Structures are given as C-alpha cells and as structure tokens.
Amino acid sequence: MGPPTVVNNVETLAAVVPIVNEGGEEYAKLGIGKSTGTKLISAGGHINKPGVYEIDLSLPAEEFLMSDEYCGGISGGRPLKAVVPGGSSVPIIPGELFLKTAKGEPRLMSYESLSDGGFASGSMLGSGGFYAYNDTACIVRSTWNHTRFYHHESCGQCSPCREGTGWMEKVLHRIEHGAGHMEDIDLLWDIQRKIEGNTICPFGDAAWPVASAIRHFRDEFEFHVKYPTKVKDPDHFAKEPFRKAVKMYA
Numbered sequence: 129m130g131p132p133t134v135v136n137n138v139e140t141l142a143a144v145v146p147i148v149n150e151g152g153e154e155y156a157k158l159g160i161g162k163s164t165g166t167k168l169i170s171a172g173g174h175i176n177k178p179g180v181y182e183i184d185l186s187l188p189a190e191e192f193l194m195s196d197e198y199c200g201g202i203s204g205g206r207p208l209k210a211v212v213p214g215g216s217s218v219p220i221i222p223g224e225l226f227l228k229t230a231k232g233e234p235r236l237m238s239y240e241s242l243s244d245g246g247f248a249s250g251s252m253l254g255s256g257g258f259y260a261y262n263d264t265a266c267i268v269r270s271t272w273n274h275t276r277f278y279h280h281e282s283c284g285q286c287s288p289c290r291e292g293t294g295w296m297e298k299v300l301h302r303i304e305h306g307a308g309h310m311e312d313i314d315l316l317w318d319i320q321r322k323i324e325g326n327t328i329c330p331f332g333d334a335a336w337p338v339a340s341a342i343r344h345f346r347d348e349f350e351f352h353v354k355y356p357t358k359v360k361d362p363d364h365f366a367k368e369p370f371r372k373a374v375k376m377y378a
C-alpha cells in the first residue's frame with residue numbers, strides 16, 4: 129500500500145521508452161509484417177553465447193543462432209539437432225526446419241515466419257524462451273523433463289491437464305529409462321490429443337511439446353524401446369549421438 133504499483137513484464141516496460149520518445153509509428157517501422165517492434169529473446173541450451181537479446185523481429189533465424197552478435201553458433205561446433213524457439217510449451221522442430229521453412233524459404237525470427245507451416249513443420253515465437261539442441265541431446269529426456277514441469281505446475285482444476293500431464297510424465301519416464309513399449313508411443317500421442325483443447329486455461333499447451341517430439345523424432349522414441357540397456361545410461365546420446373548410435377545398433 130502507498131506507492132503506485134505497475135504489474136507488467138520487463139519487455140513491455142522496456143518498449144515504453146522508445147515508443148514515448150519516438151512515437152508509435154516510428155517504433156512500428158521496426159520488424160516485419162504484423163511482427164512490429166522489437167522482442168527480448170532469452171536464449172539458452174547448446175549455444176556459445178547464452179543470454180537475453182533484444183532483436184528486430186525481421187532478423188533471419190540463422191543470423192540469430194549463428195552470428196557472434198547473438199547466440200554465437202552451436203556449442204562444441206556440433207551439428208544443430210533441434211530448436212524450441214519460443215518457450216517450453218511451443219512445438220520443438222528439427223534444426224533444418226528452424227533455419228528454413230518446409231518451402232525452403234529462410235526462416236525469420238518473426239511471429240508469422242516461425243509459425244509458417246503450422247504444427248506440421250513450424251513452431252511459434254511464443255514468449256521468446258529460445259533454446260537449441262546439438263546432436264548430443266536426447267529429445268525423449270528433454271520431453272520428459274518438460275512434462276515433469278507441467279505435471280508439477282498443473283493446478284488440478286480440470287482432469288485432462290491434472291491426470292494427463294501425470295500420465296505423460298510416467299510414460300515418458302519409462303521410455304527414457306529403458307522400460308518402455310512400442311505401444312507407449314501411440315499411448316502418449318493419444319493422451320496429448322485428449323488434453324489439447326479440453327482444458328480451462330492454456331496450460332493444456334503442455335500437450336504440444338509431446339506431440340511435436342513424436343511428430344519429428346519418433347525414431348528416437350523407438351530407439352529407446354528397442355535398445356533399453358543402451359538408454360539406461362543417462363548420458364546415452366552425449367557419448368554417441370543418436371544418428372551414430374542408430375548405425376551402430378541397427
């Protein structure tokens with residue numbers, strides 16, 4: 129009580145200064161299409177320069193990921209495997225679909241460009257919580273970790289989210305730890321479908337990381353089921369990246 133309170137996020141407050149100083153029209157000249165102005169991207173994962181970057185929304189995705197001005201490239205000089213461009217609830221996409229759309233056009237860091245292709249081949253800019261994975265990452269492990277978070281955070285008010293996030297966590301845990309069955313992959317798909325669109329609040333987006341991981345990396349889930357002793361080592365793909373492991377064990 130006493131002093132006035134502003135409840136807003138840092139990004140919004142930071143944008144107020146140039147809008148007031150230069151006017152809304154000038155500010156809206158930054159960016160591209162409907163993605164006007166700038167955005168703060170919180171970048172992490174397998175990149176050389178994790179940090180928070182303010183970008184013009186017309187910035188090419190490749191420049192954001194690879195240039196020294198922003199993420200500085202993939203850590204260890206390893207190949208890019210996948211990207212989550214906009215926070216843990218947005219779809220994960222293979223690295224090549226982050227750099228170029230399914231039509232082969234260079235991807236931009238704009239809302240429209242990152243969602244080009246819908247969920248089949250695109251993702252979302254979302255909150256700007258960006259992270260990249262190199263080829264030593266395990267997509268099943270990462271998906272399980274995300275789902276653990278969503279299960280923990282579910283308020284429990286509606287049953288598809290309350291029960292579904294817990295079921296997904298359990299199924300992902302057993303696949304990741306070498307106790308999964310092939311039917312579990314379809315079971316996961318079925319559970320996430322029943323969460324999406326059937327919840328009171330947008331927390332049901334917890335389904336998207338699971339759906340996109342199966343859509344783009346199903347072979348990795350199948351590998352976990354086929355080679356349970358291999359994946360019991362928590363560093364499995366850190367020692368042998370997935371593509372190499374497939375060649376060795378297939």
Ligand code: SF4
Nearest residue numbers: 284285286289327329
């Ligand atoms: S969807 Fe929202 S309201 Fe429903 S249980 Fe999950 S967090 Fe609660």
